[in-house]
Amino acid sequence: MSVSSQRWAIVGGGILGMTLALRLAQQGKQVTLYESAHQFGGLASAWRLGNILWDRHYHVTLLSDTHVRSLLTELGLEQDMQWVETKTGFFTDGKLYSMSNTLEFLSFPALRFIDKLRLGFTIWYASKVKNWKKLEKIPVATWLRKLSGDRTFEKIWLPLLRSKLGENYHIASASFIWAIIARMYAARRTGLKKEMFGYLPGGYARLLSRFVEVLSEHNVELKVGHRVSHVIRKQGQVQLEFTNGQTEHFDEVVLTMASPISAQVCKGLSAMEYDLLRNVEYQGIICASLLLKKPLASYYVTNITDTWVPFTGVIEMSALVDRSEFDQRSLVYLPKYVSSNDPAFGLTDEEIQEEFIQTLVLMYPKFDRNDVVAFRVSRVRQVFAISTLNYSEKLPPMHTSVPGVHIINSAHIPNGTLNVNETVLLAEKSAVELLTRSRQFAIDAVRA
Numbered sequence: 001m002s003v004s005s006q007r008w009a010i011v012g013g014g015i016l017g018m019t020l021a022l023r024l025a026q027q028g029k030q031v032t033l034y035e036s037a038h039q040f041g042g043l044a045s046a047w048r049l050g051n052i053l054w055d056r057h058y059h060v061t062l063l064s065d066t067h068v069r070s071l072l073t074e075l076g077l078e079q080d081m082q083w084v085e086t087k088t089g090f091f092t093d094g095k096l097y098s099m100s101n102t103l104e105f106l107s108f109p110a111l112r113f114i115d116k117l118r119l120g121f122t123i124w125y126a127s128k129v130k131n132w133k134k135l136e137k138i139p140v141a142t143w144l145r146k147l148s149g150d151r152t153f154e155k156i157w158l159p160l161l162r163s164k165l166g167e168n169y170h171i172a173s174a175s176f177i178w179a180i181i182a183r184m185y186a187a188r189r190t191g192l193k194k195e196m197f198g199y200l201p202g203g204y205a206r207l208l209s210r211f212v213e214v215l216s217e218h219n220v221e222l223k224v225g226h227r228v229s230h231v232i233r234k235q236g237q238v239q240l241e242f243t244n245g246q247t248e249h250f251d252e253v254v255l256t257m258a259s260p261i262s263a264q265v266c267k268g269l270s271a272m273e274y275d276l277l278r279n280v281e282y283q284g285i286i287c288a289s290l291l292l293k294k295p296l297a298s299y300y301v302t303n304i305t306d307t308w309v310p311f312t313g314v315i316e317m318s319a320l321v322d323r324s325e326f327d328q329r330s331l332v333y334l335p336k337y338v339s340s341n342d343p344a345f346g347l348t349d350e351e352i353q354e355e356f357i358q359t360l361v362l363m364y365p366k367f368d369r370n371d372v373v374a375f376r377v378s379r380v381r382q383v384f385a386i387s388t389l390n391y392s393e394k395l396p397p398m399h400t401s402v403p404g405v406h407i408i409n410s411a412h413i414p415n416g417t418l419n420v421n422e423t424v425l426l427a428e429k430s431a432v433e434l435l436t437r438s439r440q441f442a443i444d445a446v447r448a
Contacts, residue, residue, distance in 0.1 A: 006029060006030065006251040006252060006438065007030045007032070007249075007250045007251050007252075008024055008029045008030065008031045008032070008250060008251065008252045008253070008254070009031075009032050009033075009034060009238075009240060009248065009250040009252070009253045009254070010024075010031060010032070010033045010034065010253075010254050010256065011034045011228050011231075011240070011253065011254065011255045011256060011257065012034070012035065012036075012042065012255065012256030012257050012409075013033055013034065013035025013037075013040040013041070013042065013222075013224065014035075014040075014041060014042020014043060014044060014256065014423075015041070015042065015044050015420055015423045015424065015427070016042075016256045016408070016409065016410065016423050016426060016427050017033060017035070017042070017254075017256045018033065018040060018208075018211050018215065019071065019423075019424055019427035019428070019431070020254060020256070020408070020427050020430060020431055020434075021033040021215060021220050022211075022214065022215055022218060022220070023427065023428065023431035023432075023435075024431060024434070024435070025215070025218040025219060025220045026218060027435055030219075031219075031220045031221070032220070032221040032222075032223060032248070032250070033215065033220055033221070033222050033223065034223050034226040034228065034240075034242075035223070035224045035225075035226065036225070036226060036227035036228070037224065037225070038224050038225050039208075039224060040208055040211070040212060040222070040224065041204060041208045043056075043057055043380065043383065044057070044059060044204045044207075044208065044420060045204070045208065046203060046204055046205035046208065047289075047376065047378075049289050049291050049331070049374045049376055050291045050327075050329070050373050050374035051327060052291065052325070052326050052327055052329070052331075053203070053205050054203045054205070054289075054317075054325070054326070054331060055203050055204045055205075056287075056289070056378050057285070057287055057333070057335075057378060057380075058287075058315045058317060058333040058335070059204060059419075059420060060197045060198070060199065060300075060320065061081065061197065061198040061199065061200075061420070061421070062183065062184075062196075062197065062198070062421070063083070063196050063198070064183070065419075065420070065421035066421075067421050067422075067424040067425040067428065068420045068421040068424050069081075070424075071424050072200070072207070074214075075207065075210045075211060075214060076210070077200055077206070077207060077210060080200060080201055081198045081199070081200055082198060082199055082200075082201060082321075082322070083196050083197070083198045084196065084197055084198070084199075084320050085196055086100075086196075086197050086299075086300035086301070086319060086320055087100040087298055087299045087300060087319065088100050088299055088300070088301050088302075088303070089297060089299030089301070089302035089303070089314075090108070090110075090302070090303050090304075090305065091302055091303070091304045091305065091306060091309070091314075091363060092110045092155070092159075092304075092305040092306060093110065093305075093306065094306060096297065096302070096363070096364075097109075098299070099303075100299075110155050110156075110305070111151070111152060111155060111156070112151070114149075115148075115149060115151050115152045115155070118147065118148045118149050118152055119148055119152050119156060121147065121148075122144065122147040122148045122152075123181055123185070125147060126177070126178050126181040126182065126185075127181060127182060127185040129178060129182075132175050132178055132179070132415045133175075133392060133415075135173060135174035135175040135178050136173045136174075136175045136387070136389060136390050136391055136392060136393075137173070137389060137390060138173060138174040138389075139170075139172070139173065139174070139389065140161065140169060140172045140173060140174045140176055140177050141153070141157075141158075141161070141169065141170070142174075143174035143177075144157045144161075144174070144177065155305065156305065157177075159303070159304065159305035159306075159307070160303060160305075161177070162307075162312070163303065163304060163312035163313055163337060164283070164312070164337050165283060165337065165386065166283070166337060166338050166339055166342070167339070168281065168283060168339055168386055171281065171386065171388050171389070172386055172387055172388060173387050173388060173389045173390075173391060175387045175391070175414075175415065176386070176387040176417075179387070179415060179416045179417045180417050183416070183417060183419070197300065197320055199320055199321050201322075201325065202325075203321075203325070225244070226242050226244065226246070227242060227243045227244075228240055228241070228242055228243075228255075228265050229241050229242060229243045229265060230265055230267060231253060231255065231265050231266045231267060231402075231405060232267045232268065233267075233268055233402050233403060233404065233405070234249075237249040237250060237251060237404070238250050238251070238252070238253040238402075238404045238405055240253065250404070251404060252404045252406070252434075252438065253404060253405050253406070254406045254407075254408055254434070255405070255406070255407045255408070255409075256408055256409050257409060258280075258282060258382035258409060258410075258411070259276075259277040259278070259280040259282075259385070259396060259407070259409060259411050260277060260278050260280065260282070260382065261382070262277055262407045262409070263277035263278050266400070266402065266405060266407070267402075268401075268402045269400055269401060269402060270401050273396060273397070273400060273401060276394065276395070276396035276397075277396045277407070279394070280385050280395075280396070280411045281385065281386045281388055282340045282381070282382040282383065282384065282385055282386065283337055283338075283339065283340070283383055283384055283385075283386055284337070284338050284339060284340040284342060284345070284379075284380060284381040284382060284383055285335055285336065285337050285338070285378075285379075285380050285383045286335075286336045286338060286344055286345065286347075286352065286377065286378070286379050287333055287334070287335045287336070287377070287378045287379075287380075288311070288333070288334040288335075288336075288352060288353070288356050288375060288376070288377050288378075289331070289332075289333055289374075289375070289376045289377075289378070290331070290332045290333075290334065290372060290374070290375050291326065291329050291330070291331055291372075291373040291374040291375075292329060292330040292331075292332060292371045292372060292373060293329060293330070293370075293371045293372075293373060294330060294371055295316060295318060295319070295330040296314065296316055296330065296332060296360070296364050296367060297314075297316065297319075297364065298316075298319055299314075299316060299319055300315065300316060300317075300319040300320045301313065301314070301315055301316075302314035302315075302316070309359055309363070310336060310355050310356060310359055311334040311335060311336045311356060311359070312335055312336055312337050313334075313335055314332065314333075314334060314363075315332065315333040315334075315335065316330065316331075316332050317331040317332065317333060318330040318331050318332075329373060334356050334360075337383075340381040340382055341381075345379055345381065349375075349376075349377045352377050353375050353377070357369050357372060357375075383418065384410055384417070384418035385410060385411035385413075385418075387414070391414055392414035392415070395411065395412060395414060396411070398412060398430065398433070399437070406434065408426070408430045410422075410423060410426070412426060412430075413426055
C-alpha cells in the first residue's frame with residue numbers, strides 16, 4: 001500500500017483533531033474526522049444563550065499567541081481580529097478592587113509594600129526561567145511561598161491556585177504557575193506592556209464554521225454524532241466500533257480524547273500503557289454563562305480571593321467584546337474549577353443558578369436578579385491535565401504498542417497551560433511526527 005493511499009481516522013473533533021485532520025489531508029492522506037457531539041469544536045464549541053450564538057466556554061487570544069494567529073491567517077480570519085486593552089479586578093475581603101495598572105497595584109490594601117515587591121519579583125523571576133523541567137520537581141505551594149512569602153501566598157497565590165485547581169493544588173508542581181506567568185508575560189512584551197486581548201467577531205462559531213469549510217475543501221470526511229466504543233486491531237487494520245452500531249476500518253487512527261477515555265475504548269494496550277493513561281489527573285469545570293441586561297463591572301477578569309464565593313472567577317466577556325455581538329447585552333462566565341469527580345457535578349442547573357445569582361447579589365450592590373436574561377450551565381469532567389510532580393516523565397506515549405493506534409491529547413502539553421494556542425502547537429508538532437513515521441514505515445516496507 002502506498003503512503004498516499006493510507007486511510008486515517010481522527011477521533012475527536014476539537015481544535016486538536018481538526019488541525020491534525022487538516023495537516024494530514026494537506027499531505028494527501030485520506031482522512032475521516034469523527035466527533036461524538038453533533039457539532040465540531042470540543043471545548044471551543046459554541047451554543048445559544050438566549051438569542052445569541054457564542055462560545056460555550058470563555059476564550060481569548062493574546063498578541064503572543066502566534067500559532068493560533070497563524071491558523072487564523074490560513075483560514076482567512078486573522079485580519080478581522082479585534083484587539084482591546086482590558087482591565088483586571090480583584091474581589092478580596094468582600095470588596096472589588098481594580099488591579100489594572102501599577103498605581104492600583106501599589107494601593108492594593110490586601111498586601112503590604114514588601115509583599116508587593118516580592119509578588120512583583122516572583123512574576124519577573126518566573127518570566128526569566130527557561131528550564132521549566134526543574135520546576136516539575138517542586139510543589140507549586142513550596143515554590144511560591146519561598147519567592148513571595150507566606151502573606152502574599154495566602155492572600156494572592158493560594159486563592160488563585162484554588163480558583164484553577166481546587167484542592168488539587170497540593171499535587172501540582174511549580175511548572176503549572178510558571179506556564180501561566182510565561183504566557184501572560186509574553187503577551188505584555190508583545191503588547192507594549194499593555195494587556196491587549198483579542199477576539200474574532202462572531203466568536204468561535206465563526207472560526208469553526210470556516211474551519212469545517214476548509215476541511216471539506218481538502219476532502220476530509222466529516223462525521224458528527226459518532227461516539228467510539230472500541231478500538232481494536234484486526235486483520236492488519238484498526239477497527240473502530242461506534243455506539244450507533246457502525247464499524248469502520250483504517251490504516252492509522254489517532255485518538256484525541258482525554259487519556260482515561262482513550263484507555264477505556266482502546267483494546268490491546270500493555271498494562272503499563274493503561275496505567276499511564278488512567279493515572280493522568282484531570283481538572284474539571286462547571287461553567288455558567290449568563291446573558292445580562294447590563295454589565296456587572298468594567299473588568300474582563302475579576303480574580304476572587306474570598307473562599308465563600310462558589311465560583312472561582314468572573315469573566316465579563318462584554319468588557320472585551322463589543323456588546324453589539326450580544327444584542328447590546330452583557331455576557332458573563334462564572335467558572336467553577338473542580339476535580340473530575342467533584343460532587344458539584346450532581347447539582348441541577350436550577351441549584352447552580354440560584355447559588356451563583358445569590359452570590360452576585362452579594363458581590364455587586366447594583367446587580368439585580370431580574371437583570372438575568374439567560375442562564376446556561378456547561379459541565380466537563382476532564383478539561384485539562386494537572387501538572388503534577390515530574391509530570392513530563394510520566395506522560396503516556398503518543399504512539400501505542402497497538403500498531404496504527406496513536407493517542408494524542410492535551411495531556412501532551414507538558415510545559416504550558418491548556419489554551420487554543422498550545423493546542424494548535426501540539427497539533428502542528430504531532431502532525432509532523434505522524435507524517436515522518438508514516439513515510440519511514442513505507443520506506444522500511446519497500447526495503448523489506
